[in-house]
Amino acid sequence: MKILILAAALAYGFCVPAAFSQALPGEQKAEQCMRCHSVDNAHGGPLLDGLPAGYLLQQFEAYKSGQRFGPIMQSQFNALAAQDLREIASYFASRPPARASTKTGVDPQAAQLGQTIAGDLKCAACHGQDYRGTHEVPRLAGQLRNYLVLAIARLQRDSSLHPPMAARGELIPPPSIEAVASYLASLEP
Ligand code: HEC
Ligand code: HEC
Secondary structure (H helix, E strand, C coil), X not given: CHHHHHHHHXXXXXXXXXXXXXXXXXXXXXXXHHHHHCCCCCCCCCCCCCCCHHHHHHXXXXXXXXXXXXXXXXXXXXXXXXXXXXXXXXXXXXXXXCCCCCCCCCCHHHHHHHHHHHHHCCCHHHXXXXXXXXXXXXXXXXXXXXXHHHHHHHHHHCCCCCHHHHCCCCCCCHHHHHHHXXXXXXXXX
């Protein structure tokens, strides 16, 4: 009888936290990513909270296959199975977007110029009102400025990565990239 009660208590003890915490299965698997992707990380990893799950999954797969260059990221994904990647993507997508706590000051003049350039280039047509993203297109508002500079330059270099930007036929010059990134980083996520 004692053993039965003990078994019941153990079962109950193990079940209750799981039933009440509503943790997504990806949460634990995403812990290893937080060193570089939390809002207060010191490694310059872009913010992933609230990005669309489909977009995230696409990036995981692009890194894994080498289509997107990133040796550090590729090594992160090698040990993860397809199911792990789906769970991690859902976990990040479920989190509310937040601003990086390490945000560096944005030059208001650069941000104003960036607003004009992004408006002329109609970036919001796909990146959504206030650049907060859509169901499939990533949010740019409140993303790390330095990451945005790198990302825009990279997307321009390889036309296969961002067809809409390449379709313009002209590259955004580096000072304008900096201005656009400053503007986007200054927005509420
Ligand atoms: C050692 C630091 C580090 C770790 C650990 C790390 N990342 Fe990254 N990650 C980065 C950096 C730096 C970049 C930006 C580089 C680039 O543009 O490729 C990045 C880029 C990304 C991107 C692209 C974001 C975008 O907006 O397109 C995704 C998605 C991502 N990481 C997911 C993950 C996941 C999931 C994990 C855990 C399994 C992880 N990362 C672990 C440093 C890291
Ligand atoms: C026709 C739609 C469209 C337009 C217009 C557009 N984008 Fe994009 N953008 C996308 C899509 C789709 C992605 C995701 C690409 C992928 O799958 O890697 C993306 C990705 C990005 C990323 C990478 C985000 C990240 O988290 O790594 C940046 C930065 C970006 N766009 C900036 C811009 C800028 C700046 C403009 C204006 C010059 C612009 N985009 C115009 C559709 C668009």
